Every structure is written in C-alpha cells, then in structure tokens.
Amino acid sequence: MPAVRHASFAPQIGPDTRLLILGSLPGARSLAEHQYYAHPTNQFWRLIGAVIDEPLADLDYDERLLRLRVAKIGLWDVIRTAERRSSSDSEIREVEAHDLAPLVTDLPELRMIAFNGGTAAAIGRRQMSPPLGITFVDLPSSSAANTIRFSAKQEQWQQLAEALIDD
Incomplete structure (x- = not known):
C-alpha cells in the first residue's frame, strides 16, 4: 500500500484556552x-472526560x-501534513509541522x-521551547496501540487538571 499525504484539521481553540492538547496527525x-x-478504541475522550469530570465519550462530537x-x-495537531500508509505514527514520513509558536503567543491564558x-x-518540542509560565507535559498516547493499562494512562493524564484550576 503506497503512502498517502494526509493533512490535519483546523484547531479547536478558544481565546481563553488554558490547556492545549496536541496530537500528531489524525x-x-x-x-x-x-x-x-474518532476511532472507538482511542481512549482520548474517556481520558480527557475524566480530567474534567464529564462523560465526553457518551456525547456526540x-x-x-x-x-x-x-x-x-x-485541540490541535503538531503535524500540518505528512505521508503515511496506515494510522500508525511509526508510519509517518515527510512531515511538514505546524508553526506552533504564533498560536501559543495568541493565547494569553495558556498555562499548559x-x-x-x-x-x-x-515534533512539538522541536517547534518551540516552553514559553515563560507554560508547562509542557508529555502524555502516554490515548491510542489503543499504546497498550499500557487505561488506569495508568489516566493517572498521568490527570495532571492536566492543574491547568484548569481557577486562581
């Protein structure tokens, strides 16, 4: 199967975003x-739903x-376009990354x-270093291809709640 060039989606970001979650490429x-x-085995909606105590996986998109x-x-992705034969990140080739720095500077409330x-x-860490006052967090992938237990993923994802606490 030949590699096909894929592009990411538009960002889902509000002007008051405090937490920005960046994936690789859909x-x-x-x-x-x-x-x-969208894949039903991807645990993203369960993981982030647990962070904000909302049943996101049960809701429509x-x-x-x-x-x-x-x-x-x-939400956004670090890759603008790339070639890939399957959905696996290990198949990603010929990456054109998003320029993340301008987006980050346009989000005055961003904390994480x-x-x-x-x-x-x-890819994201190569694009920028953490701006003053913004924490970078590396999470285990929400993909089912990452076979660590859900509870272990959830434990690490729970640290995202720190960015959402009101001062």
Missing part, C-alpha cells in the same frame, strides 16, 4: 469522519467540542501544552 478513521479521535471549549481546553504521545512530543 488517523484514518478520524480523517474519514472529520473528527478528532459537537457536544464534546463544546464541553472542551467551556472547560478552556483546545500537553503532547498526546511520543511522536507529538518529539
């Missing part, structure tokens, strides 16, 4: 459905995005940037 199911984390926006959480998985962290 997988085949997400691209087909035009939704972040538009409601999920609305609840994230209300919680001051933004979380990278969903090792590929997102490696």
